[in-house]
Structure formats: structure tokens, C-alpha cells
Amino acid sequence: MAVxxxxxxxxxxxxxxxxxxxxxxxxxxxxxxxxxxxxxxSSSPRPHDAPAAEPGAPADPAAxxxxxxxxxxxxxxxxLVPQARQALGQLEVKGRAPKTGYDRDLFGQAWSxxxxxxxxxxxxxxxxxxxxxxxxxxxxxxxTRDCVVLTGVLDGPYTGERIEFQRGQDTSxxxxxxxxxxxxxxxxxxxxxxTVGQRRDFANDPLNLLAVSGWANQQxxxxxxxxxxxxxxxxxxxxxxxxxxxxxxxxLWVTPAERDAMDRVLxxx
Numbered sequence: 001m002a003v004x005x006x007x008x009x010x011x012x013x014x015x016x017x018x019x020x021x022x023x024x025x026x027x028x029x030x031x032x033x034x035x036x037x038x039x040x041x042s043s044s045p046r047p048h049d050a051p052a053a054e055p056g057a058p059a060d061p062a063a064x065x066x067x068x069x070x071x072x073x074x075x076x077x078x079x080l081v082p083q084a085r086q087a088l089g090q091l092e093v094k095g096r097a098p099k100t101g102y103d104r105d106l107f108g109q110a111w112s113x114x115x116x117x118x119x120x121x122x123x124x125x126x127x128x129x130x131x132x133x134x135x136x137x138x139x140x141x142x143x144t145r146d147c148v149v150l151t152g153v154l155d156g157p158y159t160g161e162r163i164e165f166q167r168g169q170d171t172s173x174x175x176x177x178x179x180x181x182x183x184x185x186x187x188x189x190x191x192x193x194x195t196v197g198q199r200r201d202f203a204n205d206p207l208n209l210l211a212v213s214g215w216a217n218q219q220x221x222x223x224x225x226x227x228x229x230x231x232x233x234x235x236x237x238x239x240x241x242x243x244x245x246x247x248x249x250x251x252l253w254v255t256p257a258e259r260d261a262m263d264r265v266l267x268x269x
Contacts, residue, residue: 081269084241088262091244092190092253102187108200111177116197117205123147126204130177134211135165156213157238158220158230163213176214179203180239181246182222190252198250208246225265226257237269 104110111126113119119129124147132138135152154163154175165175183191183203191199202208220228225243229236240262247254254262 078238078241078269080241080245081237081266084244084262085266085269087248088244088259088266091247091259093256093259094253096255097188097190097192099184099188101192102184104183106187106196106199107183107191107203108196110203112200112204115201115204117201117207119206120201120204126209127177130206130209130211131165131175133206135175141167154211154213156216156232157210157235158216158232159213160232160234161213173214175211176217178210178212178217178220180208180210180242181252182220182224184222185224186250186252189247189254191250194250202246202250205246205249207242207249210242224255224258225261226255229261229265236265240265241269 108115111128113121113123113125115121115126119126122129123145124132128147128149131149131152132146135149135154138152139150140146141148141150148167149165150167152165154165155161156163158178163174165171181202186202191202194202216231225240230239244262244266246252
């Protein structure tokens with residue numbers, strides 16, 4: 001779920017806050033959460049067949065009950081899929097715990113470099129690490145040792161949109177970094193029992209992070225596989241595989257509905 005590349009080295013806005021309102025976007029200049037109609041406009045139009053989901057209901061193009069189409073043999077095959085199929089049966093299945101006590105700060109400073117996962121302690125914050133990994137045609141701010149991404153191109157994995165990213169107060173929100181397993185979802189499914197260091201690693205683990213279209217990230221909110229799937233069906237196998245493997249890595253559980261939805265997607269991959 002769920003941050004904006006604002007102006008300056010550390011001027012990042014935490015996308016994991018405010019995502020209970022699916023269309024909300026935080027204004028990087030004022031830290032105020034804006035309704036969708038006041039959010040910065042994207043240069044890439046939002047697909048008409050992917051409307052924002054009603055609170056508590058999955059988006060129509062991402063109906064969890066519909067299996068993802070199988071990928072063509074040998075075509076963009078994700079090596080995570082067979083690992084996820086094997087891991088799914090090992091996940092604990094039980095009900096969701098209360099969200100009581102959840103706070104973003106319990107997962108450490110947003111985009112901390114002081115972590116023990118990949119890219120940790122490399123002198124660059126996690127958000128820029130993921131932008132460098134997921135975007136193409138990059139340019140960097142001079143004097144930052146190729147850390148701070150100024151521009152790039154994202155082929156949005158959730159939507160298929162091609163987004164021209166430009167770092168700035170009115171444009172950074174077009175590309176956001178999604179926590180594939182949302183922080184509040186993790187909190188309700190075992191993260192309360194993790195140590196502070198484990199939660200910090202979870203929030204900055206590249207396996208759990210993807211650069212995505214800002215509007216799609218906001219639409220997802222803190223949904224799990226049972227309530228939200230990427231509108232781009234071709235990416236659902238990869239998306240669900242990441243959720244399964246992240247939950248396995250950090251000892252998090254799944255609900256019965258979530259487990260069934262994961263199984264439906266992976267069985268069609």
C-alpha cells in the first residue's frame with residue numbers, strides 16, 4: 001500500500017497513510033490529504049474500465065473470484081510463481097485480528113536505509129532504490145551519487161500505463177511505491193508480534209515493494225488478494241506470488257477468503 005518523491009533528498013510523503021480512503025492523495029507541499037478531484041492530474045489517462053472501488057468492495061476489473069488468464073509458456077514467466085505455489089500451503093490460515101493500535105510509525109521511518117534487506121545501508125533511501133529498479137531512461141540529481149531520481153519512465157505493472165515520471169511537487173504522485181502486502185494488513189495478520197527491526201525490514205523489503213501508478217495504489221488501499229487485484233490481468237500471477245512469499249518470509253497469516261483467492265489465481269498461472 002502503501003510515497004511521493006517530493007523536492008529534496010528526504011522530502012518523501014508516506015503512501016501508507018490515508019489509504020483507507022481509496023481515492024485520496026496526499027499533497028506533498030502541505031501534507032494535506034486531498035480528495036480525488038483535487039489530486040494532481042496524470043499525463044496518462046486513467047482507463048475507463050478501471051473505476052475506483054467502492055469502500056469495502058473489490059474493483060470490477062480486479063474481481064477476486066475471476067482467475068487470471070494463464071501466461072503463455074516461456075513468455076514473461078515469473079520464477080516467483082512456482083515458489084509461491086509451494087509456499088501457499090504452508091501459510092497459517094485464521095481470522096483477521098483487530099486493527100487496534102496500528103500506526104505507520106510502528107514500521108519505522110518511511111523509506112529508511114537502515115535495514116537488513118536488499119539495498120539496505122547503501123546510502124540511498126528505499127523509495128529511490130525502487131524507482132531505480134523499476135523505471136527506465138533514468139536521470140539523477142547531480143551530487144547524489146546517482147541516488148535521487150529526477151525523471152524516468154514507468155510501465156505500470158498494475159495498469160499497463162506508460163507514465164513519464166518527473167520529480168516535483170505536482171508530479172511525483174503519479175508514481176508511488178506500493179507495499180504489495182499493505183502495512184495495516186500485515187498488522188492485522190501477525191506483524192504485531194514482529195520486532196521493531198523486523199517490521200522496519202518488512203516495510204523496506206524490495207520483495208514487498210513495486211513502483212506503480214499512483215491512482216491504482218490509492219484504489220488498492222490496504223486490500224488483500226480477496227478484495228483487490230491489479231486491473232491488468234497479466235500481472236496478477238506475479239502480484240499474488242509476491243504477496244504469498246512476503247507473508248511466508250515474515251510469518252504472517254492469511255484469512256480463509258484470502259487463501260482461497262490466492263489459490264484461484266496461482267492455479268491458473
